[in-house]
Amino acid sequence: MRPTADSPGNDRPAARWLDATILLALIAVTAATNLYWLRENVVMVGHDATAYLVASLSYTEFFNRLSPAVIFQGLTYPEYRTPFLYLATQPFFWLFGADADSAQWTNVVTLPVVIVLTYALGRVMAGRRAGLVAATITALLPMMTAMARLYYTEMHLTAVVTASLLALLLADSFRRRGWALAWGALAGLGLLVKWTYPMYLALPLLWVLWRGGFFGAQWAALRRFRIDWRRLALAAVIGTGLALLWYWPNRELAAELPAGVWMLPAWALLWSLTAYAILRPASIVGTVWAALLLGASIASLWYVARSDFIQQLLVIDQVRAPEGASPQSLSNYTRYFGFFYDEHLGPLAFWAIVPLALAPWLLSWWRRLTLNRPATLLWLSIVSAYVVLSLILQHNARNLVPVLPALAILAAIALLTYRRPFPLLIGVLWLAILAGQWALTTFQPLAPVLAQSQPLWVESDYVVPPASGSTDPGYWIEPAVLDAVMAESSGAAGEEADSLGILVETWEVHRGLFRYLAERDKLNLTIMALTEPDSRGWSDALANRWLLVKDGDNGHVAAPGQAVIDRIAAGDALFHALYAPAATYPLPDGDTITLYRRDGPRQPQA
Structure with a gap:
């Protein structure tokens, strides 16, 4: 499958300059307005975004210099989410400081990449006018704009998916080895961005393989299969050598990971097979396997180390599923x-x-x-x-x-x-x-x-103007709450950590925001989420010296936490004997959040 030829005159200097001017204008306008949005907005949007921020900030504890050990830890550190976003954020932390505003730069600068890639893919498929129209539409789509302003992985995933489709097209059914290997490298990178990457490329890949005659060629190759022992020996030396160079200096870190010592033979085998496929003479079958193995080798930097990933993924898919969700449901x-x-x-x-x-x-x-x-x-x-x-x-x-x-x-x-x-x-x-x-x-x-x-217009929790509605600055109470909690802390070394229990779970105020600020400011504070189904309810609540409770609608709080809220609202004598209101925070929607304080030890369960 070859890309569509452009119409005559589209490669003239004037056309190229016009395209470049339009693209630069799109990039300049979107970048400037996204930075304006970030400057005006103070309330962080989304639950997952704060989890990403906390993980990115935790990288600053060890990712302060480049070395093999630091890179190894950076690529294998996250337990569930893949590491690309966290790694891509670190340069902006170094430049602007480690906080949410700096982290969001990584998506601000990725949107121009998506715009250019959309233009390139559209131009290769259907000509420069199609590329320009598509790039303009992409730049103005509400959710695309939102992902450039918020701290999620989707902007990076969009860039690598679009680049992969472009490389797959230019590879010409894997006849062009350079573009085929580029596609393989992008596939590996995409898997490091997010585990969902394959679902956007699965059918396109199968279609390209079918149209290029790969399956018939593969069957024929299997019938006359021969091993090139000289190349295999060289590949084994290369693959095993790379695996040793990667694993051995980091073996103490590796021992703490799920795969442990098995990472060394797994990497040695995979990287040896990759080297062998690349060293083989060019053919459609060989190029396909070289590209696939190259992608697997790059992705293995995290997936082999986190070999329990699938188990965690299945559990989390069940936990985060909405009520009634099922493949049997319409x-x-x-x-x-x-x-x-x-x-x-x-x-x-x-x-x-x-x-x-x-x-x-x-x-x-x-x-x-x-x-x-x-x-x-x-x-x-x-x-x-x-x-x-x-x-x-x-x-x-x-x-x-x-x-x-x-x-x-x-x-x-x-x-x-x-x-x-x-x-x-x-x-x-x-x-x-x-x-x-x-x-x-x-x-x-x-x-x-x-x-x-x-x-x-569009109606989404992610697509909102700055400092209005769900992003009204009146919802940004977290700094004031933490200031009140930490006011009694002396900051002395060895001081017992204070404890804050969160019984608030709304789109605007939730535990993730408190955890982000506590991680950013390195507060000596334990934050306990009392809104989840696994909470023990009353006993967990009383274990905290500080409690944050909201009146009004608490529908997103799980049953154990809801029972605690109801008991407090009913005037429970034990609770009100132990706790007294320390501060109240009126919200723009009319609800009020109350911070309660208990005298006595900070964490009696200790």
């Missing part, structure tokens, strides 16, 4: 359509864009044709992700972000099939709607306009 197969409508486009953008973008494709398929054969990769990427996301239990609108560039390119291809002047008219309509929605969710003074016209 909602599993419809929920992502709802996410796309509500949280990615909104009603106005959806009905203005999707029918006009889908009609040319449907008409082409009805005629048993295709608007663009290489774009089959993009359709298969979307279908591949949809199938996997429908089968797993947990769900989130963020999971659609990596396919947004593909959707933008497909929309651009469809747009350019209309007869003139309709591409211009439709394009202006799309641009006006997307740019208007982007402005409403970017600039704080426009927040009242967004609120008044909300039924027209």
Whole structure:
């Protein structure tokens, strides 16, 4: 499968300069406005984001200089989440200091990469105009913009998925060895970004292998299989040598990891096979295996070390699954359509864009044709992700972000099939709607306009203006709470840690924010989440000298914590004999959070 040739004149210097100017303008505007949003906003959005921040901050305890031991620890440190985001954040910590504002720079600078990659993929598939239209759409999509402003992995995942699709296309069914190996390296990198990476590439890869005749060639190769012993010996020396260089200086750290000493033979075997595949003479079969093994070798830096990953993943998928989620449930197969409508486009953008973008494709398929054969990769990427996301239990609108560039390119291809002047008219309509929605969710003074016209626009907890609504500065009570808790601490070495129990679980105020601030400021404080199902309720609550409790709706607090809240609200005599209110914090939604303090030892359970 070869990429689509561009139209004549598109490689002229004037066209290249125009493309570069438009892309630079997009990058400059999006970067400047994202930094504006971060400057205006103080309330951090999202639960997972704070968990990522705490892990990234923990890296600062050892990631203060580059050495083999530090790099080994950095690549194997996280127990459940893959390490790429944490590693990518460290340079910004070094430059700007270790806090949330610095961490978010990693996504601010990754959005321009996504814009350029979308343009490149669109241009290779359908010409420069399609690339420019797709890049513009991508830059203005609400969830794409949100992921550039928040601390999640989706921006990096989108970049590596888009780059992988581009490399897979340019590899020409694995006939071009350089691009094929580049795809393999990107696959390994993608797995280090997030374990969900394969679901966006599975069907595109199978389609490329089928069209390139890989399966027939593989069967024929197996029937005449011969081992090149000289190359195998050299590969074994290379693979084992690399494994020893990586493992042996770090064997004490490795001993504490789940795989332990088994990491050495696992890496030696895998890296030897990779070296052997790369050293073999070029062929489609050999190139495919070289690319796959190269990707596996890069990914193994974390996955071999964390060999219990699958077990943890299955447990967490069950724990985080919403009530009623099941592959046998119809909602599993419809929920992502709802996410796309509500949280990615909104009603106005959806009905203005999707029918006009889908009609040319449907008409082409009805005629048993295709608007663009290489774009089959993009359709298969979307279908591949949809199938996997429908089968797993947990769900989130963020999971659609990596396919947004593909959707933008497909929309651009469809747009350019209309007869003139309709591409211009439709394009202006799309641009006006997307740019208007982007402005409403970017600039704080426009927040009242967004609120008044909300039924027209995207509605997502992630896509919000700064310092308004769920990001109202009135929700940012965490620093004041921690200041009150730590006011009695002397800061002396060896002082017993204080303890804070959290009985608040809302989108705006939750335990993750307190843990982030405690980690950032290195507070001598134990924070106990009393909102989870595994809480022991009353006994856990009384074990803390400080308790944070909210009135009003506490529907996101699990049953054990809810029972404690109800008992406090009912005027429990024991609680009120032990605890007294130390401070109250009125919230913008009318609820009030109360900080309670108990006299006596800080952590009596100790």
